[in-house]
Amino acid sequence: MKDQVSDPPEINVNDLFSIEGKVALVTGGSSGIGLMIAKGYIEAGARVYITSRKKEVCERVASMLSQIGPCIAIPADIATSQGRGVLVREFKKREQKLSILVNNAGTSWGAKIEEYPDTAFQKLMALNVNAVFAMTRDLLPLLEAAGTFEDPARIINIGSMDGIRVPTTQPVPVFAYASSKAAVHHLTRTLAVDLAPRHITVNAVAPGYYESKMTDYLRRNLYDDLVAACPLGRIGKPAEMAGIAIYLASRAGAYTNGAIIPVDGGTSLA
Numbered sequence: 001m002k003d004q005v006s007d008p009p010e011i012n013v014n015d016l017f018s019i020e021g022k023v024a025l026v027t028g029g030s031s032g033i034g035l036m037i038a039k040g041y042i043e044a045g046a047r048v049y050i051t052s053r054k055k056e057v058c059e060r061v062a063s064m065l066s067q068i069g070p071c072i073a074i075p076a077d078i079a080t081s082q083g084r085g086v087l088v089r090e091f092k093k094r095e096q097k098l099s100i101l102v103n104n105a106g107t108s109w110g111a112k113i114e115e116y117p118d119t120a121f122q123k124l125m126a127l128n129v130n131a132v133f134a135m136t137r138d139l140l141p142l143l144e145a146a147g148t149f150e151d152p153a154r155i156i157n158i159g160s161m162d163g164i165r166v167p168t169t170q171p172v173p174v175f176a177y178a179s180s181k182a183a184v185h186h187l188t189r190t191l192a193v194d195l196a197p198r199h200i201t202v203n204a205v206a207p208g209y210y211e212s213k214m215t216d217y218l219r220r221n222l223y224d225d226l227v228a229a230c231p232l233g234r235i236g237k238p239a240e241m242a243g244i245a246i247y248l249a250s251r252a253g254a255y256t257n258g259a260i261i262p263v264d265g266g267t268s269l270a
Contacts, residue, residue: 015159019099020045022047022100023099024049024102026102026104027103027131027135029051030054030062031057032210032212034105034158034211036241038065039242042070043069044246049091050062051075053075054080069105083140084131099249100155100232103156105134106124107123107177108214110174116176125176136155143198144198144200147199148199151198154200154249154253155200155203156204156205157203157205158204159205160183160207163182164206171221185206188203188260192257196257201253203253203257204259205261207241208235208268210235229267235264244261
């Protein structure tokens with residue numbers, strides 16, 4: 001008698017990648033990678049809050065995105081505890097649950113080692129690393145309220161391929177930036193283990209080069225070097241950043257936890 005083979009379970013792809021009705025908060029959501037993710041989430045049916053330090057820019061971008069779907073601006077400087085307090089209080093006035101937290105806000109600094117100031121490390125660690133931890137800690141009750149065994153709440157930290165390998169396509173070294181992003185990657189793993197029992201997953205995306213204010217100088221002056229360093233021979237597109245963020249936030253990504261996912265065309269391998 002031949003072994004019977006059971007039919008595989010049915011998969012509804014539309015439901016698998018749906019984030020319809022979820023509530024997301026994207027820090028640094030008014031420009032660059034944060035804007036790519038915020039726009040993708042809105043187009044996928046989520047209600048999105050964006051925050052950034054510059055009030056006028058944040059509100060203008062939220063107004064623009066609101067033409068697609070619900071987008072609310074809460075301007076705040078999350079590099080400081082006072083600014084984070086403003087953001088958390090204002091968010092709690094509007095929402096009781098948070099399905100998706102994208103810790104994207106960050107900055108960079110480049111200089112030769114002889115000229116590299118202590119303040120660069122202080123500034124970058126405060127925003128790129130400490131703010132990631134503090135935002136997670138301070139929004140934990142709302143994340144726990146949203147997460148379930150089958151559909152955890154999601155924290156998505158934005159790291160960098162520069163936290164995976166030593167940056168080479170740079171006019172000057174970026175010691176603090178690369179170090180801070182490596183710290184984000186390991187913080188992600190640590191949080192993933194700690195928060196999983198609370199029905200919260202934590203993952204990091206490690207982008208390569210995309211069009212943003214941070215990479216503007218490189219694209220204008222070293223574009224050929226950037227594409228030569230990438231096995232796919234190009235920089236990233238907004239849809240590709242939105243795509244990985246939607247995957248991690250959807251049912252398709254519910255069992256992914258503690259992962260550092262390069263989205264760099266293979267540059268970190270080359």
